[in-house]
Amino acid sequence: MTVVGLPARTRPRYGVAVVGGAAVLEEAPEESVEALAVRFRAGHEEALGEVYDRWASLVHSYALRALQDTHDAEDVTQQVFVAAWQSRDKMTPGPHTFPAWLIGIARHKISDARAARARDVRRIEAVAAVTPSDEVVGTEDVMEPDRLVVRQAVDEMGEPRRTIMLLAFWQDLTHVDIAATTGLPLGTVKSHLRRGLTQLHHTLEEVRHGSR
Amino acid sequence: MAHADVDDLAALVIEPADVPDPVRRHVGACSRCSATVEALTATRGALGADPLVAPPPDLRARVMAEALGRPTAAATETGTAETPSAPVPLASRRRGVPVWLASAAAVLALVAGLGVGRMSVGEPEAAPVEPEPTGSVLAATSLTALDSDAPRGAVEAVNDADDVVTVSVRATELGDEPGFHEVWLINVDGERMVALGILARSDNGTFEVPRRLIEEGYRIVDISVEPDDGDPTHSGVSLARGELV
Known part of the structure; x- marks a missing residue:
């Protein structure tokens, strides 16, 4: 059994003070994305968890469709959020910061993953003398990120x-x-x-x- | 005429027959409105994607570990999707202890106290037979301070009817720090916690908990001192802890 510390405060907090004995606690209003972006940029660690929780599916779905491989898609998803965290000072907080920014990073990571595959193919090719097929590198549907962003927006x-x-x-x-x-x-x-x-x-x- | 209402332009994309002629004529003559229609048509074309696919649950811990520079046992080469990510050792987690933890002393206390809490021996289950009879002790622990192994009472979780567990807290020497004493169950995953309630009657209290919670890992009993500040979350000042075993 490993011991643990107190959980970090990752859940949304009540946005307003509770007033009056008879006041009904309404559903906590969702913190604006911009405020989340500000906290993320400032290096609040729990903001990373919140950003991950909200957009990991978007990034993962994009990587999965682009790479058609679950292991690679997970790797890329991990790289995207780690890179986002490490370069958070380059991000400009705004109400729609994250999808575009994360997709932008994902595009690069996917391209890196494809390049790595192509290298692997060439390596295999050198041994087995097979020709690489275009399919391995794949082509990206430029509409794909839009479609995923739209799908998430509809679901929300x-x-x-x-x-x-x-x-x-x-x-x-x-x-x-x-x-x-x-x-x-x-x-x-x-x-x-x-x-x-x-x-x-x-x-x-x-x-x-x-x-x- | 003025520019068309964007809802009318959306209607033009969705069901042109619904749109009155003047709007159509305007769009035909207005580059701005026709550009909006074009964009709406592109948006329409972006509909229909399959639902998003969530990554496996253990990826989150790997991301957090790598991004925040904490070693994690789960960060292995191959994805072990079935096994939940191993808890991060406390020492490496200290950076992650929330800033709202009152003081550095509290952080040190946390480390020391948890070590003790882990070692504290609970009463072993008599016989793990299902279903457990009502009234049997499901788990127990002694409570200790966090900055020393000074005893702070004990907790017993007793099986009740209908998958309910009664958690009896008998705390001692919680000190005079102003505020009220609140009892929490922290999940051993270090991610989740629930508030059980306030110790209203001296330092003793009895709380009913769904048995499922204990089984899900909410086993660390924590007593905090809470200022009356309207903030319903943990103050970060823990007076006593123990893990139900």
Whole structure:
């Protein structure tokens, strides 16, 4: 049995003071990403855990799709967060800092991983005299990071918008069917879809802007 | 006309038939609005990705260990996905002790106290037969101070009905530091903790805990002194500790 210290404070904290005996503790408002970025940049160790918890799936999914290998994808994911932490002073905190920045780092690490593979292939080639196939190096779908960022943004939407978006754009249900499925008026469904798409459009714009 | 409402432009991408003619005519003539429609169309094209795939749970510990420069037994070459990451030795964790720990002395006390807590011998289980009869002692520990091995009482966890465990705390000599005494269960993973409650009746208290929690590793009993500052988290000042075994 190994002994442990006190857990670090990694959970979101209550954002407001508890006032009055009758006050109801509402769900703690999520700390803004910008505030998290500020703490991350300042070297607060628990901020690294929070950043990892929120964006590890995004980075991992990107690496997995680009490399098609679970071991390599895990390695790249680890390298990305370690590199992010080590170069945190180069990051500019903003409300959309992390996805673009992490994806940017991931792009480099994926490219390094591919280069390493290519070297391995050449090494094998030298021994076995086989020609490397293009498939090994692979080509990246430039839309892929956007698609993953969008997927995460949809998953983080509040209900019923999230479900409506998934039914419309993933299940390809008609608006009438969605209204029937969710029991919501057709107008409400359409309005959620429009606002949802607009919201995603803004997210992507901001993420792209953040990556510059 | 003024620029089209972005929701109308979104509608143009989703269901053009819903969009009134004037909006369409405007978009046809306005480069800014048509650029927005183009961007919305690209966004529409980015929908449909499969759900994100989370990395294996043990990767987090590896990332934290490498980034924060702490050795970890889990940082092995091959991914051992099945085994949970081994706890980080305390000595190397000291850097990670939260800044909110009151003082350097408290940090040292933590190290010393935990060592003692680990050695403290609990009452061994009589016979590990399932299901445990109601009233049997599931686990126990003595409590010690953190800056010395001075005894600070004892804790007993007794099986109750319905998978509930009654944790009885009988603490002694917790001192006069202002504030109230709060009892916590810290998970042996060092990541999680739960508050059990306040020792209201002198330094004794009884708390009901789902048995599942103990089984999940919430076994380190910790008594803190808490200022009345409205902050519901641990003050960082621990007066006594022991690990239920």
